[in-house]
Amino acid sequence: MPLPRKKDDGSNGAPVLNILRARVRLVGVEEYTEPFTVTRKSDSATFTLDPQFKCTVEVVDDSEDGSDNGTKFFESFKYKKATPRASLNDSGKVVVDKEAPESWENKENSKLGMLTKVVKPLYFEDDSISELSAEDLEGFEFICQVKPKRNPETGKVLGSTIDWESMKPLPTKEKVVAAAVEEDEDFSDIPF
Numbered sequence: 001m002p003l004p005r006k007k008d009d010g011s012n013g014a015p016v017l018n019i020l021r022a023r024v025r026l027v028g029v030e031e032y033t034e035p036f037t038v039t040r041k042s043d044s045a046t047f048t049l050d051p052q053f054k055c056t057v058e059v060v061d062d063s064e065d066g067s068d069n070g071t072k073f074f075e076s077f078k079y080k081k082a083t084p085r086a087s088l089n090d091s092g093k094v095v096v097d098k099e100a101p102e103s104w105e106n107k108e109n110s111k112l113g114m115l116t117k118v119v120k121p122l123y124f125e126d127d128s129i130s131e132l133s134a135e136d137l138e139g140f141e142f143i144c145q146v147k148p149k150r151n152p153e154t155g156k157v158l159g160s161t162i163d164w165e166s167m168k169p170l171p172t173k174e175k176v177v178a179a180a181v182e183e184d185e186d187f188s189d190i191p192f
Helices: 111-119 173-183
Strands: 019-032 036-039 046-049 052-061 072-078 086-088 094-096 141-150 157-169
Touching: 052 111, 052 141, 072 111, 072 157, 111 157
Parallel strands: none
Antiparallel strands: 019 052, 019 141, 036 046, 052 072, 086 094, 141 157
16 A cells, blocks of 8 residues: 655745735844854754844735735844945055954845835935834834745745845825725716
């Protein structure tokens, strides 16, 4: 008698989602402003991770049949290493300051930068806007694509991730009202 078959999606038990337009909420947000060490439970291996916001993403509305509503997965929004300062020496050659301490920044063209622009739209143009914090992100909802997360080296599916280039703010009340008014217009006098 043959053994039963089971399709393996390659994941580690994390949900594998593929949602074109999801409304999501960030919960359990933690901010790490310095590199930090984590220990894997399965084999006690330790890893040093870059500074980041770690959180759980909850699908509020999958914009389809609702079967993925309430599904949760883990996500991180990482700071990027700052480019070391460079200057010209006396002979006109570019010299990089290798002694400068390691520093990290929220870069505009990154996953964290895109999230920042959704939360605080003019953040990168206006220095008077306060720094992004875990409090700003806790409970924050936005629209994005959710896709399978893959190991970049092996291609193995690891779970789900937000496609950072698809992040958008929720529609404002003004846009929703304008769309509703447009739907109520009478087009019966248009000849077909």
